[in-house]
Amino acid sequence: MEKKPKTAEERACDPASISSICKAATDCVDLSFFRVERQGAPCPFGAKGLCCRICHMGPCRITAKSPRGVCGADADTIVARNFLREVAGGAAAHSDHGRHLVLLLKRIGRGEGGAYTVKDEQALHRVARSYGIDVQGMDISALAAQVAEVLLAEFTSQEEPLKTLRLSPLSRQGVWRKQDASPSGVDRMVVEAMHRTHMGVDHDYMNILLHAFRLSLADGWGGSRIASMVSDILFGTPMPVRSTANLGILGAETVNVLVHGHEPALSEMLAAAANDPEVKEYAKQAGASGLTLAGICCTANEVLMRHGIPVAGNFLQQELAIVTGAVEMMLIDVQCCMPSLPDVAKSYHTEIVSTSRIARTIGAQAVEFQTDKAYEIAKSLLKRAADNFRKRDPQKVDIPRHTSPLVAGFSVEAIKYMLGGTYRASFRPLNDAVIQGRIRGVVGIVGCNNAKSKLDSYINTLTIELLKENILVLKTGCAAIASAKAGKLTPEAALECAGPGLKEVCEAVGMPPVLHMGSCVDNSRLLEAATEIVAEGGLGEDLSDVPVVGVAPEWMSEKAISIGCYFVASGIDVVLGHPFSVEGSENVTRFLHHEAGELFGASFHVHEDPHAAARAILEIIDRRREKLGINRKAERKLMDMKDRRELGV
Ligand code: NFS
Numbered sequence: 001m002e003k004k005p006k007t008a009e010e011r012a013c014d015p016a017s018i019s020s021i022c023k024a025a026t027d028c029v030d031l032s033f034f035r036v037e038r039q040g041a042p043c044p045f046g047a048k049g050l051c052c053r054i055c056h057m058g059p060c061r062i063t064a065k066s067p068r069g070v071c072g073a074d075a076d077t078i079v080a081r082n083f084l085r086e087v088a089g090g091a092a093a094h095s096d097h098g099r100h101l102v103l104l105l106k107r108i109g110r111g112e113g114g115a116y117t118v119k120d121e122q123a124l125h126r127v128a129r130s131y132g133i134d135v136q137g138m139d140i141s142a143l144a145a146q147v148a149e150v151l152l153a154e155f156t157s158q159e160e161p162l163k164t165l166r167l168s169p170l171s172r173q174g175v176w177r178k179q180d181a182s183p184s185g186v187d188r189m190v191v192e193a194m195h196r197t198h199m200g201v202d203h204d205y206m207n208i209l210l211h212a213f214r215l216s217l218a219d220g221w222g223g224s225r226i227a228s229m230v231s232d233i234l235f236g237t238p239m240p241v242r243s244t245a246n247l248g249i250l251g252a253e254t255v256n257v258l259v260h261g262h263e264p265a266l267s268e269m270l271a272a273a274a275n276d277p278e279v280k281e282y283a284k285q286a287g288a289s290g291l292t293l294a295g296i297c298c299t300a301n302e303v304l305m306r307h308g309i310p311v312a313g314n315f316l317q318q319e320l321a322i323v324t325g326a327v328e329m330m331l332i333d334v335q336c337c338m339p340s341l342p343d344v345a346k347s348y349h350t351e352i353v354s355t356s357r358i359a360r361t362i363g364a365q366a367v368e369f370q371t372d373k374a375y376e377i378a379k380s381l382l383k384r385a386a387d388n389f390r391k392r393d394p395q396k397v398d399i400p401r402h403t404s405p406l407v408a409g410f411s412v413e414a415i416k417y418m419l420g421g422t423y424r425a426s427f428r429p430l431n432d433a434v435i436q437g438r439i440r441g442v443v444g445i446v447g448c449n450n451a452k453s454k455l456d457s458y459i460n461t462l463t464i465e466l467l468k469e470n471i472l473v474l475k476t477g478c479a480a481i482a483s484a485k486a487g488k489l490t491p492e493a494a495l496e497c498a499g500p501g502l503k504e505v506c507e508a509v510g511m512p513p514v515l516h517m518g519s520c521v522d523n524s525r526l527l528e529a530a531t532e533i534v535a536e537g538g539l540g541e542d543l544s545d546v547p548v549v550g551v552a553p554e555w556m557s558e559k560a561i562s563i564g565c566y567f568v569a570s571g572i573d574v575v576l577g578h579p580f581s582v583e584g585s586e587n588v589t590r591f592l593h594h595e596a597g598e599l600f601g602a603s604f605h606v607h608e609d610p611h612a613a614a615r616a617i618l619e620i621i622d623r624r625r626e627k628l629g630i631n632r633k634a635e636r637k638l639m640d641m642k643d644r645r646e647l648g649v
């Protein structure tokens with residue numbers, strides 16, 4: 001019997017998405033929401049990691065009747081190899097993004113950066129000092145060039161462990177040395193992963209999985225960390241900024257341009273060009289009242305964090321944005337851009353433009369982005385979008401009128417200033433609040449949407465459960481956008497949803513109970529924040545001591561797997577909303593879920609129900625509090641003036 005198709009309400013929870021899914025059905029536009037149903041139940045071999053396509057004696061599938069592939073590889077080897085290849089894919093994506101930014105910094109250092117400059121000299125100095133570069137008397141270009149050289153060497157380091165690892169707590173570095181998990185450059189780590197998983201090389205599942213953790217560290221404490229640091233140097237360190245989220249930010253009368261993907265270089269130029277009087281005038285000439293620039297996915301997060309540019313939506317809303325009929329142009333670069341976009345756009349007037357040499361999509365116009373002409377290219381793209389405004393068909397336009405206000409921009413520096421003020425910027429007030437039990441712990445909720453589950457539902461349910469329990473929630477990626485749409489990124493949200501202790505702290509500081517820390521490469525900022533907590537004192541010596549947990553509720557990408565691994569290898573437990581494709585091997589599953597804990601002090605946990613996840617997270621947090629000796633059931637008293645002064649307000 002055919003399964004009944006899901007209703008729009010069963011596919012998404014925010015009203016804007018529900019209304020656009022309905023419109024797509026009326027407009028006969030195919031969406032990921034519909035394709036996932038046509039896919040039917042996933043192949044059980046693939047889902048459990050039991051299909052091996054690594055050599056051409058196969059593909060081999062493991063069953064009770066054929067427990068080994070043609071070469072003799074068993075379930076453990078096959079599942080572990082597949083897993084390592086996924087981590088390699090994720091780490092490569094993050095790190096290549098980081099590399100492109102470092103290469104841009106290098107060009108600026110050489111005077112070939114075109115309109116790009118070092119926007120945040122303090123950030124450049126901060127980074128230079130953290131790598132032991134003597135900044136005395138150096139001019140900015142020379143320093144940019146030198147920092148770029150040091151960072152590029154991090155990617156290619158052959159034998160030396162990454163220098164960036166030194167940004168982690170000392171005791172964590174000791175754990176990595178002891179477990180032989182300190183990575184060298186990510187380039188080598190990824191190549192080695194491909195080599196190890198070639199037919200007939202590494203067959204010991206534990207050895208393979210250990211390399212998965214090692215490689216992921218070259219992402220989290222290498223490629224991704226470098227991407228965040230260099231983005232701050234080039235485009236400015238994020239500071240709290242107000243904005244708006246959801247499809248309703250599209251203007252009925254404006255030329256609407258969406259940036260989608262991950263690399264912030266071109267979108268930064270678009271942000272500047274959108275304010276160019278010449279462009280504004282051009283949009284008016286085309287009959288529009290102005291120009292709206294907004295974002296999807298992590299490019300959205302990058303330009304939101306630094307410019308307050310509104311967010312149109314997260315991963316599963318990329319097609320929905322086009323379905324509004326009101327988007328003149330969508331610019332895509334790398335990662336998470338669906339190949340279906342040009343097909344969706346065919347039903348409307350939207351032009352899809354791909355801007356990265358390494359990421360072409362059939363049906364999208366390729367406009368190569370060159371650094372030295374970036375501003376001119378940005379301007380001409382916006383004008384082209386304005387020309388396209390004339391082709392908008394009012395009959396096909398239906399913009400769901402839903403938006404939510406938000407505050408984003410919480411870099412670690414921003415959190416320090418917010419807590420301690422300019423003169424005493426520090427994490428002390430946060431540590432004290434955790435020690436006193438006002439804040440029970442800190443949870444990072446990160447990652448994607450997944451067409452297999454209801455858009456944003458798990459993320460939002462879990463977030464509310466944790467806020468009630470006085471958990472400060474840090475967010476990145478599409479999970480952060482989910483909270484934005486749900487109105488949880490405002491200081492007022494603390495009054496509605498936070499438990500009494502968290503509410504007091506948020507009110508005293510004036511901060512939202514959910515802090516948006518950026519894009520997915522900015523998960524490295526979560527590690528940085530956890531490291532600050534350790535350094536501030538009173539909450540243990542290592543990341544595996546602090547009451548911090550990571551969660552990837554609706555994850556779908558290989559990047560999320562790499563992130564999960566580097567969190568665990570850093571000593572932070574990770575809860576997944578659905579399992580990795582490893583269940584075909586009991587040994588691999590046990591290693592990731594239990595034995596990793598013996599190596600790193602943290603492991604993976606799977607909870608498909610958000611309420612069960614919340615309970616499990618609180619248990620982990622309370623166990624850590626217990627070990628720290630701070631799990632006294634503090635008598636609840638309201639905060640008096642003395643407490644407020646201690647909080648620095
Ligand atoms: Ni992260 Fe950001 Fe979103 Fe998932 Fe994709 S956009 S890098 S991978 S889907 S959170």
Ligand code: SF4
Binds near residue numbers: 057069070072200
């Ligand atoms: Fe089959 Fe072994 Fe080849 Fe994999 S490597 S496809 S298990 S023969």
